Amino acid sequence: xxxxxxxxxxxxxxxxxxxxxxxxxxxxxxxxxxxxxxxxxxxxxxxxxxxxxxxxxxxxxxxxxxxxxxxxxxxxxxxxxxxxxxxxxxxxxxxxxxxxxxxxxxxxxxxxxxxxxxxxxxxxxxxxxxxxxxxxxxxxxxxxxxxxxxxxxxxxxxxxxxxxxxxxxxxxxxxxxxxxxxxxxxxxxxxxxxxxxxxxxxxxxxxxxxxxxxxxxxxxxxxxxxxxxxxxxxxxxxxxxxxxxxxxxxxxxxxxxxxxxxxxxxxxxxxxxxxxxxxxxxxxxxxxxxxxxxxxxxxxxx
Amino acid sequence: xxxxxxxxxxxxxxxxxxxxxxxxxxxxxxxxxxxxxxxxxxxxxxxxxxxxxxxxxxxxxxxxxxxxxxxxxxxxxxxxxxxxxxxxxxxxxxxxxxxxxxxxxxxxxxxxxxxxxxxxxxxxxxxxxxxxxxxxxxxxxxxxxxxxxxxxxxxxxxxxxxxxxxxxxxxxxxxxxxxxxxxxxxxxxxxxxxxxxxxxxxxxxxxxxxxxxxxxxxxxxxxxxxxxxxxxxxxxxxxxxxxxxxxxxxxxxxxxxxxxxxxxxxxxxxxxxxxxxxxxxxxxxxxxxxxxxxxxxxxxxxxxxxxxxxxxxxxxxxxxxxxxxxxxxxxxxxxxxxxxxxxxxxxxxxxxxxxxxxxxxxxxxxxxxxxxxxxxxxxxxxxxxxxxxxxxxxxxxxxxxxxxxxxxxxxxxxxxxxxxxxxxxxxxxxxxxxxxxxxxxxxxxxxxxxxxxxxxxxxxxxxxxxxxxxxxxxxxxxxxxxxxxxxxxxxxxxxxxxxxxxxxxxxxxxxxxxxxxxxxxxxxxxxxxxxxxxxxxxxxxxxxxxxxxxxxxxxxxxxxxxxxxxxxxxxxxxxxxxxxxxxxxxxxxxxxxxxxxxxxxxxxxxxxxxxxxxxxxxxxxxxxxxxxxxxxxxxxxxxxxxxxxxxxxxxxxxxxxxxxxxxxxxxxxxxxxxxxxxxxxxxxxxxxxxxxx
Numbered sequence: 001x002x003x004x005x006x007x008x009x010x011x012x013x014x015x016x017x018x019x020x021x022x023x024x025x026x027x028x029x030x031x032x033x034x035x036x037x038x039x040x041x042x043x044x045x046x047x048x049x050x051x052x053x054x055x056x057x058x059x060x061x062x063x064x065x066x067x068x069x070x071x072x073x074x075x076x077x078x079x080x081x082x083x084x085x086x087x088x089x090x091x092x093x094x095x096x097x098x099x100x101x102x103x104x105x106x107x108x109x110x111x112x113x114x115x116x117x118x119x120x121x122x123x124x125x126x127x128x129x130x131x132x133x134x135x136x137x138x139x140x141x142x143x144x145x146x147x148x149x150x151x152x153x154x155x156x157x158x159x160x161x162x163x164x165x166x167x168x169x170x171x172x173x174x175x176x177x178x179x180x181x182x183x184x185x186x187x188x189x190x191x192x193x194x195x196x197x198x199x200x201x202x203x204x205x206x207x208x209x210x211x212x213x214x215x216x217x218x219x220x221x222x223x224x225x226x227x228x229x230x231x232x233x234x235x236x237x238x239x240x241x242x243x244x245x246x247x248x249x250x251x252x253x254x255x256x257x258x259x260x261x262x263x264x265x266x267x268x269x270x271x272x273x274x275x276x277x278x279x280x281x282x283x284x285x286x287x288x289x290x291x292x293x294x295x296x297x298x299x300x301x302x
Numbered sequence: 303x304x305x306x307x308x309x310x311x312x313x314x315x316x317x318x319x320x321x322x323x324x325x326x327x328x329x330x331x332x333x334x335x336x337x338x339x340x341x342x343x344x345x346x347x348x349x350x351x352x353x354x355x356x357x358x359x360x361x362x363x364x365x366x367x368x369x370x371x372x373x374x375x376x377x378x379x380x381x382x383x384x385x386x387x388x389x390x391x392x393x394x395x396x397x398x399x400x401x402x403x404x405x406x407x408x409x410x411x412x413x414x415x416x417x418x419x420x421x422x423x424x425x426x427x428x429x430x431x432x433x434x435x436x437x438x439x440x441x442x443x444x445x446x447x448x449x450x451x452x453x454x455x456x457x458x459x460x461x462x463x464x465x466x467x468x469x470x471x472x473x474x475x476x477x478x479x480x481x482x483x484x485x486x487x488x489x490x491x492x493x494x495x496x497x498x499x500x501x502x503x504x505x506x507x508x509x510x511x512x513x514x515x516x517x518x519x520x521x522x523x524x525x526x527x528x529x530x531x532x533x534x535x536x537x538x539x540x541x542x543x544x545x546x547x548x549x550x551x552x553x554x555x556x557x558x559x560x561x562x563x564x565x566x567x568x569x570x571x572x573x574x575x576x577x578x579x580x581x582x583x584x585x586x587x588x589x590x591x592x593x594x595x596x597x598x599x600x601x602x603x604x605x606x607x608x609x610x611x612x613x614x615x616x617x618x619x620x621x622x623x624x625x626x627x628x629x630x631x632x633x634x635x636x637x638x639x640x641x642x643x644x645x646x647x648x649x650x651x652x653x654x655x656x657x658x659x660x661x662x663x664x665x666x667x668x669x670x671x672x673x674x675x676x677x678x679x680x681x682x683x684x685x686x687x688x689x690x691x692x693x694x695x696x697x698x699x700x701x702x703x704x705x706x707x708x709x710x711x712x713x714x715x716x717x718x719x720x721x722x723x724x725x726x727x728x729x730x731x732x733x734x735x736x737x738x739x740x741x742x743x744x745x746x747x748x749x750x751x752x753x754x755x756x757x758x759x760x761x762x763x764x765x766x767x768x769x770x771x772x773x774x775x776x777x778x779x780x781x782x783x784x785x786x787x788x789x790x791x792x793x794x795x796x797x798x799x800x801x802x803x804x805x806x807x808x809x810x811x812x813x814x815x816x817x818x819x820x821x822x823x824x825x826x827x828x829x830x831x832x833x834x835x836x837x838x839x840x841x842x843x844x845x846x847x848x849x850x851x852x853x854x855x856x857x858x859x860x861x862x863x864x865x866x867x868x869x870x871x872x873x874x875x876x877x878x879x880x881x882x883x884x885x886x887x888x889x890x891x892x893x894x895x896x897x898x899x900x901x902x903x904x905x906x907x908x909x910x911x912x913x914x915x916x917x918x919x920x921x922x923x924x925x926x927x928x929x930x931x932x933x934x935x936x937x938x939x940x941x942x943x944x945x946x947x948x949x950x951x952x953x954x955x956x957x958x959x960x961x962x963x964x965x966x967x968x969x970x971x972x973x974x975x976x977x978x979x980x981x982x983x984x985x986x987x988x989x990x991x992x993x994x995x
Contacts, residue, residue: 099338110338196338227339237332240340247340248332249347257346262339 007158009112009119014290018120019127023085023300051075085130086147088183089118091161092193093138094170095241099194101226110222111166113285114192117220119161120293121190126154134160137175137193139168144182169242170197176206186213192220195269196242204272217278220296221269225286228262230255314373318366357993361986368982375975394492395433396451398481399424399458401465402500403441405935408467409501409617411528417467419526419961420499424462427497428455434492436484437461440477440500442470442867443908450487469620469912470867471932472500474510482514494519501527502941505934510946512954521951523958527940533562535585536621536936537570537609539863540928543594544856546630548602553594556609556624560585561937568614574607602632604926606914620912621936627914627926634670634855635688641677641697650720650832651694657844658851670855680706682876682901685715690854694720694832699729708736709901712821713873716854722831724749727791730827741820744799745813747791747829758786759808768805770849774842781842787814789831817853822862822873824854865932866911874902874917874925883919891915891929 006012054063054074062076091114100109118134125132126149133147134157143164145157172193179189189210197203207217230236230251237248251258266282273280283292337343401424407417428435434451437458438444447461448454485494494516500507502525512521536559543553558568565586572579574597583593604627611622636658640651651674659672675684677696680703685691691710699707707717721730727747734741750756764771766778774781793812795801806814808829817826828850832838864870870893878884881895881902891913893906904917904925911929918924941950943958 096338099336102335194338196341224338227337230343231335233333235330235332237334238337238340238343239334241336241338244340244344246334247344247347249343254343254346254350257349258339258342261342261345265342 006155007119007162009115009162010123010158011116011120011290012123015120015123018124018290018294018297023087023121023125023128023130023297051077085125085128086133086185086187087125087130088133088135088147088179088187088189089122090135090137090176090179090189090191090193091115091118091164092170092172092191092195093136093142093164093166094168094196095166096170096194096196097222098166099224099227099241101224102231108224108285110194110224110285111164113222113283113289115161115164116289117293118190118192119158120289121296122154122157122161124293124297126151131187132157135175135179136160136164137172137179138166139171139174141175141178141182144179146183147187172197173199173202173206176203177209180206180209180213183210183215186215188216188218190218190220192222194222195265200268200272204276204278207278208276211277217276219269219273219278219280221266221273221280221282223266223282223284225284228259228284230258310373310375310377313376314370317369317373354993357989360989364982364986364989368979368986371975371979371982375972375979394489395495396485396488396492397427397433397435397495397497398438398451398484399427399435399462400438400440400444400477400481400496400498400500401462402472402498403439403465403468403470404472404503404506405467405469405620405931406501406503406506406618406938407526408620409528409532409534409938410619411532411617415467416501416526416528417465420501420524421462421465423499423524423526423961424497425459427499428458428462434488438477438480439465440472440474441468442473442865444473444477444480446480446484450484467620468867469931469935470865471935472503472506474506475514478510478512478514482516485516485519495522496520497522497524499524499526501525501938502946503527503935503937504939504941505937507941507946507950510950512951512956515954517954521954521956523943523946523956525940525943525958525960527960529960531561531563531940532617532938533564534617534621534936534938535560535562535566535568535611535614536618536931536933537611537624538590538621538933538936539930540607540609540624540626540628542597542628542630544852546597546599546628547634548599548630548632551596551598552630554597554628556581556593556595557590558583558585558593558611559590559933559936560587561939562616563587566614569612571610571612572607573609575605580612599630602630604629604916604923606916606926617938618936621931623912624930625913626928626930627916629926631687631689634690635686636670636672636690636692636851637675637685637688638672638692638694639675639677639680639696640694642695643676648833650722650838653832653838653843654692654694654720654847657847670851677703682706685710685876687875687877688715690716690718690851692718692720693729695722696726696729697723698725699732701732704729704732704736707733708738708820709873711737711823711825712740713876713901714822716824716826717820718826718828718850718854720832721747721791721827721829722789722833724791733825737820737825741818741825742798742800743796743818743825743827744801744803744816745793745795747793747827750792756790756792756808756810756812757788759788759810759812761785761787761814762807762809762811764806765802765804769853770846771805773845773849784836785840785842786836787830788834790829793829815850817850826850826854864909864915864927864929866929867908869905869907870909870927870929871903871905872925872927874904876901878902878919878924884924885918887916887918888913 051064051067052075054076058076064075064077067075093111097111097114098109122132129149131147131149132154134143134145135141136143143160145160195203210217232251234250235248236251237246239246270280270282281296401420407420409416434453435455435458436451437447447458481496485496488494496515496519502523515521537556538559539557541555543555546552554572554574556570560566565584567582568585569580569582570593572581572595577597579595581593581595583591585591606627608623608625614622616622638651638655642649642651655672658670677699711717719730721727727749730747734743734746761782764778764782766772771778787808803818804813804816808814813829815826815828817824830837837843879902881897884895886893890910891906892909893904896903909915909929912931913929915927915929916923917926943960947956947958
């Protein structure tokens with residue numbers, strides 16, 4: 001058993017208050033083991049849920065003989081079993097995620113926020129004996145760790161989160177398609193990204209793949225406060241983080257137009273999320289990640 | 303359209319680039335920042351650019367137009383309504399533009415200098431003209447830019463731009479002659495044109511002759527004179543009213559001419575050596591006034607001073623200041639040249655000597671001293687600094703002595719010659735020849751014949767208002783009636799004689815006395831044998847003789863005026879016999895020194911000025927000359943176009959045009975330009991509000 005140093009993004013003291021909270025999916029989920037989450041499968045144990053007409057080939061032991069004697073027609077019983085949560089955390093590590101605002105200390109970037117958040121969330125999930133996996137996306141699926149629940153698995157997951165290197169352009173749709181081909185079964189996909197890419201509709205088309213397979217998709221849209229408000233001054237030369245080039249401008253002259261464009265983008269992501277039946281939450285990195293996490297868990301506590 | 307101030311156009315061109323230069327050099331250096339949402343910034347900039355491109359172009363156009371019109375406003379455009387002349391390309395065309403650069407062209411009318419108007423007109427004649435042209439700047443000595451008409455219009459425009467009014471008068475004849483020579487050398491098939499741009503001042507142009515120009519030459523006169531004659535005052539002369547001698551009070555006279563139609567009170571500030579004072583005078587309209595002020599003469603030599611009219615704004619400022627140089631002497635020295643060796647109470651020389659210097663043994667300050675000189679001792683050393691030589695019975699004078707007398711006359715000395723003997727006729731004849739054209743004597747003397755014995759002749763006519771006879775006032779006839787003259791010479795008038803110079807005639811028609819200018823000096827001839835006349839015993843002898851002496855001595859302090867731009871030649875005083883160490887100040891006066899048989903001569907072909915030319919030898923001031931503006935340049939009266947086209951043009955067809963004045967209706971262009979500039983600025987504000995900036 002390999003002993004791994006604790007991740008610097010794991011603040012156990014701060015997470016003590018949240019360990020009593022459980023992350024649960026809003027929709028029915030599929031899990032390997034019997035846990036507290038509501039399973040999509042209606043198996044032989046658990047509470048009786050409903051009848052369904054028998055189809056040839058099904059297991060005859062599930063046939064309800066009493067209903068058949070009574071009605072002369074064949075029906076099977078459906079039960080609601082409780083199973084484990086399988087959650088995959090997808091983190092966007094494209095260059096745009098390293099934006100940390102206009103201060104010179106280069107702290108408080110979006111990727112750091114995502115690292116703190118996903119480290120804390122994965123700890124909460126594993127604490128509830130649920131399974132958590134990791135996908136690092138960028139211009140491609142850079143890293144994938146299938147869901148697991150052992151402490152060693154979680155430690156490795158934390159280490160992967162800590163070692164994330166941002167780089168490349170945002171290619172979420174390609175990354176998600178690659179992830180979709182690797183995952184099995186159903187679960188919860190939590191995608192944390194700034195969604196600064198050109199083909200948003202393709203991104204959400206990839207997310208619909210997960211939804212069609214029965215996955216729950218939660219979209220966390222990260223925004224830095226300095227993205228919402230351009231700096232004060234007369235002359236700036238802005239440099240794109242993903243090779244968009246340079247542009248000189250005076251922020252005061254374009255402030256209104258810029259904010260309109262940004263708000264349109266935020267609205268577009270929200271609309272596409274909801275139309276794809278994904279849970280959507282806009283997160284500002286100005287909000288402490290623990291507050292965001294607690295609010296997130298409160299909404300989804302089972 | 304033409305402009306008065308072309309510099310404003312160039313300033314406007316610079317001004318158009320100035321905002322760009324300021325923007326370029328003062329724009330803040332952009333701060334480089336990384337931004338993840340740069341795509342939205344790019345979209346915003348593009349959207350703004352598309353929206354505001356029209357606004358920016360409109361604003362740029364309005365501002366550029368405003369600056370251009372502002373430059374045009376300052377350049378004072380002139381719209382004289384004349385269409386540009388059409389040049390036929392198939393025919394060679396030679397155009398001479400003659401611009402008057404005399405002092406009167408510095409006249410200011412409604413804030414505009416006549417020379418500026420002339421430059422605009424001349425520039426219009428050269429602009430767009432692609433044939434042969436030349437420019438003559440006409441002053442005292444007209445000068446052409448090129449020897450022949452040229453296509454190098456750029457050089458002509460540059461010469462025109464640098465032209466300034468000169469403190470000279472225009473030599474119209476020389477200017478027309480120069481233009482005529484250039485046009486005459488042109489091809490026969492070429493179209494010839496002469497454009498004269500001037501104020502056509504009456505004093506200069508009244509005798510212009512256009513007949514010297516080629517017959518096929520078109521003549522156009524462009525007048526830049528104001529519509530009405532301008533009011534002007536000018537100082538035309540400063541002098542001592544009497545002979546300025548050490549120890550006495552002399553009257554400094556300042557002659558001012560009022561060329562306006564209204565009388566004015568004038569104050570003048572005078573500086574002379576250490577003295578400075580202000581004199582006031584009242585100048586009648588269109589008249590001259592002589593203001594005098596007593597000056598105590600403490601030392602002999604050259605005095606440099608200046609006069610400035612105070613607090614007066616007239617049309618020509620340059621003639622309000624006059625720098626002058628005047629000479630003062632210790633005592634007037636008179637030489638009595640006579641062959642009489644001993645002093646005899648019965649001889650005329652005795653009476654002459656006593657009449658001039660009654661106290662022979664005493665030297666009275668301010669009174670002239672007289673000493674005798676034998677004719678055979680007459681030479682430059684014995685003459686010394688004597689201002690007056692009196693010849694009485696000198697006998698036959700040798701050629702050397704005649705030449706010396708002529709030289710002395712040219713240098714400003716005076717000669718009073720008592721013609722009593724037959725030999726005096728020959729002496730005077732030789733003297734006339736020696737002086738040459740510098741002397742315009744009214745009469746010549748000829749020995750009488752045996753049949754025409756001159757005896758007991760009475761004075762027939764006398765000029766009562768002139769010295770020496772004006773001293774008698776209204777009693778002149780009674781005073782002179784008993785005079786009888788005998789001896790002397792017969793006289794006959796000379797061609798071109800000025801009768802007024804003969805101050806008195808005898809009953810036989812011969813001249814008794816005349817005074818004529820001879821070079822810088824004066825020659826006075828008294829035609830009588832004093833020993834045989836009753837003049838020396840007559841009460842009028844002393845006053846008449848002293849008046850004559852006084853007139854001669856006074857005029858010896860005067861010099862021929864020297865004018866800016868005109869050649870000057872001066873014989874330096876006799877005590878200057880070497881050219882070594884001689885310098886001229888200031889430098890723009892120029893000139894050179896040479897030795898001649900008559901002494902050291904200073905000559906300058908075109909002295910600068912106005913001011914005082916100082917000639918120094920080893921830093922000591924030995925001679926000074928006043929270089930002044932010709933007084934006629936102060937008379938700002940102009941010829942009518944009709945006089946130029948009808949009377950002066952003769953048989954030639956001359957086209958006269960008066961340039962519109964700045965205050966005329968056609969020159970409200972600058973006002974409209976200023977109005978449009980204001981409207982453009984308002985338009986810019988409206989445009990900015992419309993685009994909500």
